Amino acid sequence: MAQLNLCSLVLVASFALLLAIHLSAAHPRKLMKSTKIPSLNEVKGYLQAYGYMERSEDHPTGTSGDSPITESSLKPAIRMYQEWNHLEVTGKLNSETIARMMTPRCGTPDIVRIPDKGVHHESKPGKFRVVAHYSFFKNMNPWSQRQLTYSFTSTIPSVPIGDLRAICTRAFQHWAAVSPFQFREAGQGEVANIMIGFYTGDHGDGYPFDGLGHTWAHAFSPRDGRLHYDGSENWSISTPTTDQTDLESVTLHEIGHTLGLAHSQDPDAVMYAYINTGVIKRQLQQDDINGIQALYPSK
Numbered sequence: 252m253a254q255l256n257l258c259s260l261v262l263v264a265s266f267a268l269l270l271a272i273h274l275s276a277a278h279p280r281k282l283m284k285s286t287k288i289p290s291l292n293e294v295k296g297y298l299q300a301y302g303y304m305e306r307s308e309d310h311p312t313g314t315s316g317d318s319p320i321t322e323s324s325l326k327p328a329i330r331m332y333q334e335w336n337h338l339e340v341t342g343k344l345n346s347e348t349i350a351r352m353m354t355p356r357c358g359t360p361d362i363v364r365i366p367d368k369g370v371h372h373e374s375k376p377g378k379f380r381v382v383a384h385y386s387f388f389k390n391m392n393p394w395s396q397r398q399l400t401y402s403f404t405s406t407i408p409s410v411p412i413g414d415l416r417a418i419c420t421r422a423f424q425h426w427a428a429v430s431p432f433q434f435r436e437a438g439q440g441e442v443a444n445i446m447i448g449f450y451t452g453d454h455g456d457g458y459p460f461d462g463l464g465h466t467w468a469h470a471f472s473p474r475d476g477r478l479h480y481d482g483s484e485n486w487s488i489s490t491p492t493t494d495q496t497d498l499e500s501v502t503l504h505e506i507g508h509t510l511g512l513a514h515s516q517d518p519d520a521v522m523y524a525y526i527n528t529g530v531i532k533r534q535l536q537q538d539d540i541n542g543i544q545a546l547y548p549s550k
């Protein structure tokens with residue numbers, strides 16, 4: 252079964268926009284607006300969405316009639332979040348922690364959870380450790396072939412197919428330059444390894460997009476190959492303004508997921524989870540290169 256290496260960039264201009272939350276499979280991720288800081292329910296949803304807590308489909312959290320969530324019940328997950336994010340580890344929802352949660356980011360889970368087996372990260376099941384740098388998704392099948400094809404399933408008016416093609420070509424070239432992979436666009440009628448398209452709302456893969464300001468994209472691990480952009484975002488295909496998301500930077504990041512890289516803890520890395528609007532990150536960094544070369548040794 253495809254493991255979702257979900258990339259949902261949370262674009263939050265201010266504290267007026269709150270967190271994107273997976274409430275349950277039956278409840279699309281909701282964009283909540285408020286002038287207040289996030290509720291504990293929202294924090295729980297955030298921690299679940301990014302792998303710090305189990306997503307208990309059996310307990311429809313966030314619905315009316317919920318049992319109250321206490322901060323102490325979230326403490327282990329908050330601690331894990333703080334540790335992963337190199338914040339002071341207090342287990343408390345302090346302002347620094349909330350501010351980080353509000354920061355624009357990719358929504359791919361930072362921590363990969365395998366049902367009933369606890370947290371799996373790096374090589375220490377059940378134990379979270381901060382090593383910084385790149386990481387891989389667990390429970391995936393890395394690509395066996397080194398020639399990969401891609402195709403485009405859909406686009407949006409603000410991103411003409413020619414621009415999308417050019418952007419993706421450049422992004423693939425960056426990865427090809429530092430890995431054993433070669434990429435080419437699939438021919439007519441050919442089933443591609445990586446399928447790229449724009450979607451909005453609930454689009455059938457269990458991870459609905461949530462409109463402008465939150466999830467910008469997500470991608471699945473090998474050998475699934477789906478790479479989805481949120482069609483509701485304010486995309487830039489050239490130089491982004493301060494309220495635009497740079498499509499090429501996002502593409503470079505998402506391709507990393509399709510190859511098997513999870514999030515890096517190196518803030519400079521392309522595979523770092525957080526990126527603000529208006530920011531360009533179109534060059535792979537040493538940590539990204541180390542990651543892909545560790546996963547797919549060249550020779």
Ligand SMILES: [Zn+2]
Pocket residue numbers: 257258259357358359504508514524
């Ligand atoms: Zn990501």
Ligand SMILES: [Zn+2]
Pocket residue numbers: 450454456458469479
């Ligand atoms: Zn999707």
